Amino acid sequence: MPEADVVLDTTVESHFIPRPFRVLxxxxxxxxxxxxxxxxxDGSPLSFRPGQFNMMxxxxxxEVPISISGNPAKPETLVHTxxxxxxxxxxxxxxxxxDILGIRGPYGSVWPIEAAVGSDLVVVAGGIGLAxxxxxxxxxxxxxxxxxxxxxxxGTREPEDIIFEKDLEEWRARFDFHVFVTVxxxxxxxxxxxxxxxxxxxxxxxxPANTLAMICGPEVMxxxxxxxxxxxxxxxxxxxxxxxxxxxCGIGLCGHCQFGPYFVCREGPVFPYxxxxxxxxxREI
Amino acid sequence: xxxLKPILSQHPFFKDLQPEYLELVTGCASNVRFDADSYMxxxxxxxxxxxxxxxxxxxxxxxxxxxxxxxIQTLGEGELIGWSWLVPPYTWHFDARxxxxxxxxxLDATCLRKKCEADHHxxxxxxxxxxxxxxxxxAATRLQLLDVYGTNA
Amino acid sequence: xxxxxxxxxxxxxxxxxxxxxxxxxxxxxxxxxVYDEIRSYEDLPIGWTDEQNNASYKLVPTEGKSLFxxxxxxxxxxxxxxPPESPLVRSRRTNGSMELSGAQQAPHVPLAFFGVRPxxxxxxxxxxxxxxxxxxxxxxxxxxxxxxxxxxAQCTHPGGTCFCASMKTxxxxxxxxxxxxxxxxxxxxxVEAGSQRGSEMLIRIPWHPAEPEDVSxxxxxxxxxxxxxxxxxxxxxxxxxxxxxLSHPRWDAIGHRCLSCANCTMVCPTCFCSTVTxxxxxxxxxxxxxxxxxxxxxxxxxxxxxxxxRPSIRSRYRQWMTHKLATWVDQFGTFGCVGCxxxxxxxxxxxDITEEARLIPEQTPEAQPTSx
Numbered sequence: 001m002p003e004a005d006v007v008l009d010t011t012v013e014s015h016f017i018p019r020p021f022r023v024l025x026x027x028x029x030x031x032x033x034x035x036x037x038x039x040x041x042d043g044s045p046l047s048f049r050p051g052q053f054n055m056m057x058x059x060x061x062x063e064v065p066i067s068i069s070g071n072p073a074k075p076e077t078l079v080h081t082x083x084x085x086x087x088x089x090x091x092x093x094x095x096x097x098x099d100i101l102g103i104r105g106p107y108g109s110v111w112p113i114e115a116a117v118g119s120d121l122v123v124v125a126g127g128i129g130l131a132x133x134x135x136x137x138x139x140x141x142x143x144x145x146x147x148x149x150x151x152x153x154x155g156t157r158e159p160e161d162i163i164f165e166k167d168l169e170e171w172r173a174r175f176d177f178h179v180f181v182t183v184x185x186x187x188x189x190x191x192x193x194x195x196x197x198x199x200x201x202x203x204x205x206x207x208p209a210n211t212l213a214m215i216c217g218p219e220v221m222x223x224x225x226x227x228x229x230x231x232x233x234x235x236x237x238x239x240x241x242x243x244x245x246x247x248x249c250g251i252g253l254c255g256h257c258q259f260g261p262y263f264v265c266r267e268g269p270v271f272p273y274x275x276x277x278x279x280x281x282x283r284e285i
Numbered sequence: 286x287x288x289l290k291p292i293l294s295q296h297p298f299f300k301d302l303q304p305e306y307l308e309l310v311t312g313c314a315s316n317v318r319f320d321a322d323s324y325m326x327x328x329x330x331x332x333x334x335x336x337x338x339x340x341x342x343x344x345x346x347x348x349x350x351x352x353x354x355x356x357i358q359t360l361g362e363g364e365l366i367g368w369s370w371l372v373p374p375y376t377w378h379f380d381a382r383x384x385x386x387x388x389x390x391x392l393d394a395t396c397l398r399k400k401c402e403a404d405h406h407x408x409x410x411x412x413x414x415x416x417x418x419x420x421x422x423x424a425a426t427r428l429q430l431l432d433v434y435g436t437n438a
Numbered sequence: 439x440x441x442x443x444x445x446x447x448x449x450x451x452x453x454x455x456x457x458x459x460x461x462x463x464x465x466x467x468x469x470x471x472v473y474d475e476i477r478s479y480e481d482l483p484i485g486w487t488d489e490q491n492n493a494s495y496k497l498v499p500t501e502g503k504s505l506f507x508x509x510x511x512x513x514x515x516x517x518x519x520x521p522p523e524s525p526l527v528r529s530r531r532t533n534g535s536m537e538l539s540g541a542q543q544a545p546h547v548p549l550a551f552f553g554v555r556p557x558x559x560x561x562x563x564x565x566x567x568x569x570x571x572x573x574x575x576x577x578x579x580x581x582x583x584x585x586x587x588x589x590x591a592q593c594t595h596p597g598g599t600c601f602c603a604s605m606k607t608x609x610x611x612x613x614x615x616x617x618x619x620x621x622x623x624x625x626x627x628x629v630e631a632g633s634q635r636g637s638e639m640l641i642r643i644p645w646h647p648a649e650p651e652d653v654s655x656x657x658x659x660x661x662x663x664x665x666x667x668x669x670x671x672x673x674x675x676x677x678x679x680x681x682x683x684l685s686h687p688r689w690d691a692i693g694h695r696c697l698s699c700a701n702c703t704m705v706c707p708t709c710f711c712s713t714v715t716x717x718x719x720x721x722x723x724x725x726x727x728x729x730x731x732x733x734x735x736x737x738x739x740x741x742x743x744x745x746x747x748r749p750s751i752r753s754r755y756r757q758w759m760t761h762k763l764a765t766w767v768d769q770f771g772t773f774g775c776v777g778c779x780x781x782x783x784x785x786x787x788x789x790d791i792t793e794e795a796r797l798i799p800e801q802t803p804e805a806q807p808t809s810x
Binding site: 086 | 526527529531534536537539568573710716739741742748749753761
């Protein structure tokens with residue numbers, strides 16, 4: 001099992017102080033999800049690896065961990081997709097073009113794209129979970145010939161909750177990328193799949209003996225999806241989750257994000273399934 | 286229908302069914318086709334058949350007054366529709382609208398129920414397979430119920 | 439090894455102050471021995487001992503003039519290296535721009551700790567590992583820690599809830615100090631240097647060489663101390679036993695007693711969890727981020743949208759105890775517990791970590807779920 005590679009800048013002072021980034025553009029994805037495009041005030045691009053996150057600071061309100069959702073090959077523009085679920089993210093929702101946010105990062109472990117070279121790569125996203133996966137999809141498409149089949153299974157609640165519609169349309173138009181979208185429920189004029197995302201797995205044809213799976217979404221969805229992969233014969237060590245926990249510092253010092261022995265901000269958020277399997281059976285760990 | 290036996294034997298639902306039972310089942314089978322946007326059946330109608338989809342797509346819907354028809358699941362190639370034919374009073378609990386032209390094997394419910402009563406081994410073989418499918422549907426439905434993508438905010 | 443008396447020990451304090459150190463050490467306040475600024479040796483708690491047990495602490499005067507005849511009190515040294523409240527970041531918003539700067543300031547005055555017990559030396563070493571040796575270090579901790587002068591006090595009077603011998607953190611320290619003092623009866627102190635700075639300090643005070651019988655008396659006191667600890671904790675296989683019993687019914691029993699008051703985390707010398715709060719001025723121009731001590735026992739410690747991951751007190755106690763005695767080993771290579779006993783003494787309902795650890799069974803009983 002490959003170790004997740006993390007690129008860290010250990011300059012002592014800088015990791016407590018956010019860098020100012022100016023909002024270039026805001027885009028409403030759904031009623032509670034929006035994407036921000038940001039540029040660093042000091043001009044120095046934020047290089048990151050897919051799977052990593054930043055701590056996003058709103059002046060006077062607070063900080064939240066948000067996955068980076070943009071293209072790693074274009075770090076000059078920092079892209080974050082945010083769902084409004086609490087104090088800080090509600091404030092982010094009211095952000096306009098020209099406003100400034102503080103950014104600390106990038107932190108965390110990365111999607112193991114190197115380990116997927118030569119295999120089929122199946123990406124399974126649930127809800128807002130598509131956001132932390134979009135960077136690895138961009139990268140896989142940029143190096144398409146290095147992988148076998150490339151498959152995206154994306155499930156969300158209702159058709160109105162689908163994010164990244166433009167990307168999905170472009171991806172579906174490709175012959176070398178199989179994209180399946182499903183919703184938990186729909187009204188009559190939805191012409192696509194209805195049902196849980198796990199139900200899409202048997203329809204996607206990939207070689208279980210030579211597949212790497214990257215899964216991101218609500219924990220319940222990730223657990224059930226992993227079960228389906230295991231049922232089909234995929235090696236547990238080839239399944240990866242992106243976990244989420246309360247974070248106050250993002251750098252392994254505040255203790256909040258602990259999940260068993262792991263700091264989700266440091267050993268995660270991307271974890272290989274074997275590390276999580278036992279922990280996920282213990283309630284309230 | 287003689288010609289349907291090989292088709293039935295290849296359908297995932299009948300995998301590994303002993304030849305003599307496959308023979309019995311074939312006796313209740315017929316080939317059917319439904320055009321896109323037609324309804325295979327409606328809620329409340331008698332469940333006279335169950336269907337093994339060979340090609341096409343079907344949306345299972347429940348009609349609501351305010352939001353119109355709500356699709357609760359879509360099914361496609363290789364999947365099975367319906368177990369209401371086994372449970373009295375043998376009526377459908379939802380509508381099945383064809384979203385993509387469907388070719389299917391229709392299995393006559395009355396015919397099959399009679400044969401299952403006469404030979405319980407056949408009944409057991411069918412129920413074994415149906416239970417697996419029901420378990421998967423139930424698990425999926427429960428996951429849908431959890432509304433995991435909701436915010437709880 | 440040299441020998442001095444109480445007076446000379448007092449001059450050590452004066453020398454440190456003269457050198458510009460702010461000397462912090464034990465002193466009596468509010469019927470307890472706490473750590474605060476020591477201006478002269480008169481501030482030191484002479485002639486006291488303590489009686490500690492579950493949920494109970496009592497300071498009792500002794501007959502003699504002993505200086506260190508008590509164990510540790512509710513304070514630990516972490517409040518000086520990792521302050522309960524410290525400013526982190528300042529944000530100033532003006533005309534469409536935002537200036538972000540660090541609000542932490544390196545203190546001008548170096549600190550000297552006087553009377554650090556061996557368990558506490560280990561606790562400081564544990565915090566060094568957390569705050570200095572990870573991928574991200576704390577700059578404030580680093581600047582204070584570099585200049586810190588430590589006068590350790592070897593333990594000859596284990597407390598009612600102490601178990602440093604079990605955790606192999608005492609009663610005697612061999613490293614991690616500049617000077618170490620061992621109190622002998624008759625008002626004498628053996629002093630050894632543990633660093634260059636310590637040796638240089640010793641040259642400046644009058645001393646006698648220690649006699650062999652002084653040294654053997656000290657050894658006798660240490661042996662006696664090691665075998666008269668208030669508590670015992672078996673550490674062999676402890677981590678595995680805890681991992682194998684995460685669903686044991688004992689956690690339910692503790693969950694019913696624990697108030698999740700967070701006392702244990704506040705008095706514990708190795709707890710390091712923190713949170714950050716935000717404040718602004720009325721015009722929302724100047725905002726500040728402040729780091730505060732936090733505790734895994736609070737209900738919203740593990741809050742993510744939708745709810746807390748650990749809503750029950752049972753799960754929060756389990757988190758604290760398994761962190762201290764199991765996951766800490768995976769994270770930092772040592773136990774997080776140094777056997778100081780504070781959590782036992784200061785728990786209002788008297789939960790005893792050593793008792794709970796003992797009651798976690800050897801084998802996974804058949805009745806347990808097979809989730810392990």
